Amino acid sequence: MAKAIFYHAGCEVCLSAEQMLAEAIDPRKYELEIVHFGNAPDRIDEAEKAGVRSVPALLLNGTAFHINHGASMAEVKQVVAV
Amino acid sequence: MAKAIFYHAGCEVCLSAEQMLAEAIDPRKYELEIVHFGNAPDRIDEAEKAGVRSVPALLLNGTAFHINHGASMAEVKQVVAV
Numbered sequence: 685m686a687k688a689i690f691y692h693a694g695c696e697v698c699l700s701a702e703q704m705l706a707e708a709i710d711p712r713k714y715e716l717e718i719v720h721f722g723n724a725p726d727r728i729d730e731a732e733k734a735g736v737r738s739v740p741a742l743l744l745n746g747t748a749f750h751i752n753h754g755a756s757m758a759e760v761k762q763v764v765a766v
Numbered sequence: 767m768a769k770a771i772f773y774h775a776g777c778e779v780c781l782s783a784e785q786m787l788a789e790a791i792d793p794r795k796y797e798l799e800i801v802h803f804g805n806a807p808d809r810i811d812e813a814e815k816a817g818v819r820s821v822p823a824l825l826l827n828g829t830a831f832h833i834n835h836g837a838s839m840a841e842v843k844q845v846v847a848v
Contacts, residue, residue: 688790704826708770710792744786749833 688714689743691731693721693763697754698740705742705751714744725764732757770796771825773813775803775845779836780822787824787833796826807846814839 688709692698702718709716719727721739731741735748738756742749755763772788774780784800791798801809803821813823817830820838824831837845 700829701831704829705831708791708796708826710790710794712792714790744790747782747786749783749787750835751831751833753832 685715686713686745687743688716688745689731690716690718690740691721691727691736691743692718692740693755693760695739695754697752701740701751701754705740721760721764728757728761728764767797768795768827769825770798770827771813772798772800772822773803773809773818773825774801774822775837775842777821777836779834783822783833783836787822803842803846810839810843810846 690702690706692702706716706718719731721728734743734746736743736757738750739754739760740751742751770791772784774784788798788800801813803810816825816828818825818839820832821836821842822833824833
C-alpha cells in the first residue's frame with residue numbers, strides 16, 4: 685500500500701491540520717504514519733531529504749505537501765534542539 | 767456527508783496537488799468537489815469568505831488548508847480578471 689506520513693511539531697496549526705487531514709485520508713489507499721518531531725527528532729533528516737521545508741506537512745507516496753504554515757524546519761530544529 | 771472542496775487555478779503546483787490529494791481523500795467521508803477559478807470565477811468570493819488565501823487549497827468541512835503555494839488569491843484574481 686502507498687505510504688502517507690504526516691510530519692508535525694505539536695504546534696496548534698499542526699494539530700488542527702492533523703486531526704482533519706489525517707482523518708480525511710483514505711485508509712484503503714494509504715497507510716498513514718504520524719511523526720511528531722518533538723518525540724522523533726531523528727526523523728528530521730529523512731523528512732528534509734523528502735522535501736519537507738515546514739510543518740505541518742503531508743508526504744504522499746514520497747511527494748511533500750506543505751499544509752498551511754506552522755513552523756519552518758529551521759524553527760523545528762531550534763525547538764527540538766537537534 | 768461532509769464536503770471537501772479543492773480550489774485551484776490550473777497552475778502546475780495546483781495540478782500536482784489536485785491529482786494526489788484529491789485521490790487520497792476518503793470518498794466514504796467526504797463528497798469532493800473540484801473548483802477551477804479560471805472556469806468558475808464566481809466561486810472566488812465564496813472561497814475567500816471561507817478563508818482561502820492562496821491556491822491550491824482544500825476546504826474540509828469549512829476549514830481551509832493551503833497546500834504548498836501556487837498563487838495568492840490576488841494573483842488568481844488578476845489572471846481570471848474578475
